[in-house]
Amino acid sequence: MRGMEIAGYTIESIYLFLLIAGVILTFLYIFVGELIEGMMDISGDGIINPITVIGYITLIGGLGYILETMAFFMGSGLILLVNLVVSAVLIVLVNYFIILPVKRSEKSTSYSINELKGTVGEVYTTIPAEGFGEVVISRTHGTVSKAAKSFDNEDLPEGTKVLVIDIDDEGVFHVSKHYD
Known part of the structure; x- marks a missing residue:
């Protein structure tokens, strides 16, 4: 069974592209993220912030690629739907239980x-x-x-x-x- 194609690219190659893009964006964010947040005045305290967007892209790419290559019993459309929902739930949980508490603790320990x-x-x-x-x-x-x-x-x-x-x-x- 051949996988779904979007704009002439197989869904596996799109997932792989998203995974690689997410990893590259993660490294860029590590090196220049604070600078960009400061220039754009992004607080990063909400659900939508650079860390969660990059994480979501990476999760969609990684989870989609794994499901597409391993879950032979599911169609590509169902895999895409499951992937989008599971990735969203995971990134929201990571945001609320890891990212936001760390950001709050950074603010409370800093002083002038x-x-x-x-x-x-x-x-x-x-x-x-x-x-x-x-x-x-x-x-x-x-x-x-x-x-x-x-x-x-x-x-x-x-x-x-x-x-x-x-x-x-x-x-x-x-x-x-x-x-x-």
Whole structure:
């Protein structure tokens, strides 16, 4: 039994083309996807986003090719219908249970360095009056370690509780001794 043809191409070759195109698009997305999303202002938080579209194309190609070559008891039209439905269900499940939770966790763990102004930390490496040391600040999602210098030009030994007063353009914290 010969498979279905669309525009002179066998359905198997179309599925194979979609699979290869999906893989190529996946690699392109890995390398330039963030740039494209930023330029086009695509949030990627809905059902339709670049990851799900590329995944859907890849699933249709891969699943269609496998079913077309292995499922001899089904016609090409039924395989196409089953393929479209199963691929849609799978990509929606992947989107809701994997992609969206990962994107949300990325957003919740990111912070702006300016958010650390006014926070209390601890001197990890002694800060001399006219030099640099290191400060560690505990956050909900881990700790932040940054270079620091004394705001008041006084020695701040290791273990001293400090308050972040300012942050300069290079990201160096200007800290002052914190009194509980």
